[in-house]
Amino acid sequence: MPRTDMIDIKEAQEVFIDCLKSRGLRYTSQREAILETFLSSMKHLTVEELYALVKEKNMDIGYATVARNMKFLVECGIADEIKVGNKRTRFERHYGRQHHDHLICLKCGAFIEVHDSNIEMLQNKLAEANDFVPQRHKLEIYGICRECR
Amino acid sequence: MPRTDMIDIKEAQEVFIDCLKSRGLRYTSQREAILETFLSSMKHLTVEELYALVKEKNMDIGYATVARNMKFLVECGIADEIKVGNKRTRFERHYGRQHHDHLICLKCGAFIEVHDSNIEMLQNKLAEANDFVPQRHKLEIYGICRECR
DNA sequence: GGTGATATTGATAATGGTTATCATTATTGT
DNA sequence: ACAATAATGATAACCATTATCAATATCACC
Incomplete structure (x- = not known):
């Protein structure tokens, strides 16, 4: 994992934590795992794919938790939704990137x-x-x- | 109903009939009603709305028939799909119009x-x-x- | 006009993705 | 430690779309 990504993840983490706090929400181990897994991947992942990746890390997590929190990541400006047709929504990194x-x-x-x-x-x-x-x-x-x- | 639209409907009808024929399909009374109702409306209709409009004309028709045939209208270049979020797909006229x-x-x-x-x-x-x-x-x-x- | 082949219809079931529910668990502030 | 509140995760509900299939309509051909 290149250094720049490490830094970005920490920055994004702070953004996420602040965003959650401002809404009276907590930064849990699940949220951390989701955030890190999401940002470490260079792909446009679906909830299902992300769910599988988080589970691979010996993390016990539910599908609903991943789905719910991807919504928060979008609302906090860290992720963007990509919807094409009726297919599963994919997510891409938004934080630290220019619009494209x-x-x-x-x-x-x-x-x-x-x-x-x-x-x-x-x-x-x-x-x-x-x-x-x-x-x-x-x-x-x-x-x-x-x-x- | 302005004259130009009447003409457009006839033209579109021919396009639709030709497109259907080229695929070994038939031009039925239901298809005619769907086409006419669709083209007569100036709105971006959903299948549900179109279904209701066709029924208003004392036409006995099923929801599935409307949904199915809107797909054909798209494939024949007469309609375009508009998908926004997870909402119902809307359709707009494509034939005889420039891209927008x-x-x-x-x-x-x-x-x-x-x-x-x-x-x-x-x-x-x-x-x-x-x-x-x-x-x-x-x-x-x-x-x-x-x-x- | 009759006939067999084939397409269409429409009621409904199935599908697929997303979101809601809710009992249980975890975290927070005091 | 305690009360309040949020989070989780299994699963149900939801909603739009698509598939199924028996009944019906239409076509090409004789």
């Missing part, structure tokens, strides 16, 4: 993360032109990735 | 249709820069609409 969009391969399902500040700017202009106050957005481009051609 | 994106109000749930060809162009460039062949995309901007401020 996704290229989604229709063959292999790969998520390629991209960013274009010009597009972001034009999106804001587009919203303004419609008297609309933008808060967040989702851009997904579906197609075929390099490997699948 | 949505501003979605977080308060009232309104869908405002917008289009920006510059954004589209940049999206294609972005995909190309990643050796990705784009097929379609989805851009949703969430925020607060004019009426809700």
Whole structure:
């Protein structure tokens, strides 16, 4: 595990603890395990996958606990939900990362993360032109990735 | 009902019939009722809402039939699915319309249709820069609409 | 028009993912 | 230590969508 990730995990931990405290909630061993497992993985995990990973660490935990707490991680700004179709929701790291969009391969399902500040700017202009106050957005481009051609 | 819509319905009907035929499927009275009701509505309907509308016309129809055939309408290029969160899928007209994106109000749930060809162009460039062949995309901007401020 | 093959329908069951329930356990502040 | 409160985890409930299947309708062909 590279050093930068270690640091990020500690930072994120503090953010999570503060966020929980501000809502009168506690930082439990389960929450710690979920947070660490989630941040250590570089993948876009589902609750099911994360649940399995936490269990692998000899941690006795319930599915509901993982599902519930992933919601908290989202609310605390540490994770983001990725919903595609009717499939299981996946989560990606949000804390410490800049906003990005996704290229989604229709063959292999790969998520390629991209960013274009010009597009972001034009999106804001587009919203303004419609008297609309933008808060967040989702851009997904579906197609075929390099490997699948 | 304005004249242009009447014409559009007939055109769409032909497209639908051709699409069905090419797949060895039939154009039934239920399919006709669903198509007409769908195209006559200017709203983004759910299967449930469409089902209710068709029934209002003294048409005896089942929920499953509506759901099934909305899928066909999508496959035939007449309708588009709009999925937001875990809510019911909504459908909008696709045939005869140019592609557009949505501003979605977080308060009232309104869908405002917008289009920006510059954004589209940049999206294609972005995909190309990643050796990705784009097929379609989805851009949703969430925020607060004019009426809700 | 009749006939056999095939598609459609619609009531309902099954599915799949997410969320709610609730008794039990753990943690906190005093 | 105690009372108050939150967390957990097994499971049920929920909700939208999709599958099933017997009954019905439609088609192509004779």
